[in-house]
Amino acid sequence: MGPNLWINYGEAVAAILFCIGFTNLLLQTNLIKKIIGLNIMDSAIYLFLAEKGYIAGRTAPIVTGGVTSVEAYINPIPSGLVLTGIVVSVSVSALMLSLTIRLYIRYHSLDLDEIAAQLKKEGR
Amino acid sequence: MTVFQIILMGLLIICAVSVSFSKNLLNSVLIYMSFSLVMSLLWICLESPDLAITEAAVGAGITSVLFFVTLKKIHAINIAEKTEEQTTSQCPAPEKGGSDE
Amino acid sequence: MDFVCNFPFFSILISLFSGTICSVLPEKAAKAVNRIVIAAVAVMSGILLLYLLGTGESFVYWMGHFPAPWGNEIRAGILEAGMALFFCIIMYLSMAGGAHKLFDEVEESKHNLYYILINLLLSSLLALVYTNDMFTAYVFVEINTISACGLIMIRQVGRTIEAAVRYMIMSLLGSGLFLFGLCIMYDLTGHLLMSNIKEAVALLIQNGEYQIPLIVSVALMCIGLCIKSALFPFHAWLPDAYGYSTVSSAAILSSLVSKGYIFLLIKIIYRVIGFEIFNNTRIIDVLFVFGLLGMIFGSLSAIKENDIRRMIAFSSVAQIGYIYMGFGMGTQAGMVASVFHILSHAATKSLLFIAAIGLTEVSGGSRRFIDLTGAGYRNKWAGVAFTAGSLSMVGVPLFSGFISKLLFAQAAVQVEGKMLAALIVLGISTVLNAIYFMKTVICIYATTGDTWYPCITFKNMKVHAIVLLFFIGLNIILGVSSQPIVNMIEQGLAMFA
């Protein structure tokens, strides 16, 4: 264990959330819950990234009163990256949900293993 | 401010865990929605208002709405009225909903 | 700066833009735009390759008005230009070879959406090849994943939708891990551009700081990309996805999409972490072991299969194992062999998929070996092409597969601890390859029983036959004139450093 675990509690929470999402994605049998797990996993990564940019005692990177000194604002890069990431995760979840609807219409089930068994039974 | 942050993070973890263990799909989507709201409060604490606005509009808004429509399509809402629905509508709703886990 | 230096940027941009244009065009026009764009990108990459061979050094290209650590950048060297050219050729041939199947398997009104997906896939592949920025790489990896998923599910039968869901879940796990690794790397170095990260990493190693996070970050990125490129234990989605999607999609997915991720991994190894530093970690041993396991288990599953398309798909798992085994050797020679195998596998696998579709067409659409008996007589071109592809896969001299196996063996001899394992598994895998491919070849040339399906002659399938000829030619070129290509790869890898 290194020295910074308690100072980095935000990142630690992000790591725990990431693993919860990961477990959901692996173990849930229900597709909808898998998708929620996926979203939680993504949010955890964004939380991790945003914690990286935070600097105690400084304000959001919007220039106020013409002050453009480094000491006044937090790091803007992680915010930008997270903005991009959120767009990606919303597109991915829309795609997954549409796949879920089609699968349900075809097989009336949300369990991938059950669907796979049905497919094999049909022999196609 | 740090105490507030810690409380919010605790809420995040509680939400994430209870999503996995909730029996009802509608409940888990609602919990996910509150997860997003807590997240957007956390962005404010972390001095990123851009992210807060986006998360509130997208995570708690659009994504949840899409989840609701999906649940509707897969007949996971209205479990109590399912029998009623079967009698009233012409095409009966399938038996195996996603909700009966 | 010469005008030629704009070509990487132009090729990414026109393929992105043509995706947008295709969304409002009718089907025929979209098809024409698609073909023209692929051809144009191929021509531009060819010119760029010649130019780079002339100058002998790589260049970076600013995406915007700001220099290195502040703005985005793309970078072009011999290996990048060569890969782009090769990817375009394979993509063009696969599209042309599978075009006639598109009508049977995809709804009429969704054809132009198919071309949009292909265009965006091309642009994301090019961006992965040329990019010099890690976060750009992440964004384009996502485009690549989503459009690949679209290519799988555009043929809407139950199997493909299920395969698409599995593919998405695995890929998203992969991208999650990749992004986490990227974030840790960013935290340690403070940069997102590959060349700057490399400088910072070298400094960290020198000072002995942050060793554990560095290794973890590299490992996470590697695992992410391995999952995405279907390395052995993560290949569950692959057979259905390749076996049931429409034929152009299967050819493109197996030969290009997974290779795009592998190329990104090579870039990360050379340009982000540094080849020496990467080889000193234990990660290469893990890659080596999984590569070997993949070579054996992929072939074993292929032997058990009685569906020709799924058999070819399982063979992909084995071939990806070869590539990772090359990484795992940790030498320059192993890397060269891997890069050559990327080319050779891409050329051969798409040939096999497109030939297989020719064979199944004359067997009443069935893909089981029992119905394929004698198909080689009924569709001679496809039979010959399938035989050529199989010979190349097994590693018969004159074909590209032979050269890549030779390179792997040569590379293995130079590595002390891993020589025996690599050579033994290479031998076993070759025998297993021979078993299932020769079984298929014998099957398609066995004399037929009573079942009589109609023959197909050259006149009915001109495009298909010409595409197959081109593919065989490509294979033989790779097999016969391998030395200049290997030299080029070595030069390109030297430019990476």
Next chain:
Amino acid sequence: MSKRKPAEEYHKTFAFHFFSWLQGEKDPYLGNVEMKPQEEYVTDPEMQLRHEKEHDAILDKVYDMEHNRELKLFHRLYQATSILFCLFLMALLLVTISHLPATGAAVKPVNNEVSARYIESGLEETGAVNIVAGMILDYRAFDTLGESHVLFVATITVLIMLRLDKNKKGEPNPLTKDMNPNDRIYEPKNDAILQLVATFLVPIIIIFGIYIILNGHLGPGGGFSGGAVIGAGLILYLNAFGFSKTERFFTEKTYKWICFFSLSFYCLAKSYSFYTGANHLHSMIPKGTPGAILSSGLILPLNIAVGLVVACTMYAFYAMFRKGGF
């Protein structure tokens, strides 16, 4: 085929045999190799029935998820490995995090010359008061270009999955019946309260969204968040008044062309700026005075383009999910 040789002589050459084999006219083995025709296999209907029954029974046994011991074992194994893997991953990540530089500190690798320049000269170089907007739309614009195409390609895949097209003869898609089960049955058709609230709320939501988009370079917000807000407003309107009202101003054609024009504008504008930047030419786009609404060069038009795309895309997602079309 050369025509110089007479036909008879040509018939003896190898080329003739080869080409005739290729055309499928003649098989050299036919008649030369002894081929015994297979005996016809007589099927006993009773046997066949029994075989089929056995086959079905085996299938049922193999795919009986609840009673198959091997499958159950595999499932257990899978669960155990995944839990172990996740715990291992969590431990690994926590150890890693304990070694990372401290959060909130001002001196660490992340706060280097890159962020310093974004903050110090961002206002001057991009003209945007919101440094994040300046960063994602000017310094690192290539990422953002990719990001909007992620959204585009996701829409395309959703269209592929859910759009119910009529086939060539004009018959409706066979899936239509399944896709549109009577899912509005418990919804009020014309709910007076909902409609009244929507009449007040929708304009406010949309105006707020427009404000966020136009203010993207001056304060928090930007094209994506504003577009999502507008999309939410449109969805509320749709829910209150139904498809017949929205179809008057928003059809698939509208969506297609808005998306096309916005993305093309985005692509072309950014190509211009990339091209001039890379070739060290002077860009002709004025920066304006920082802080004014019409300032910061391309950022405002780009935000508007992104906002339009996002608003339409969100609405399109909803409409697709709801009824497989607009």
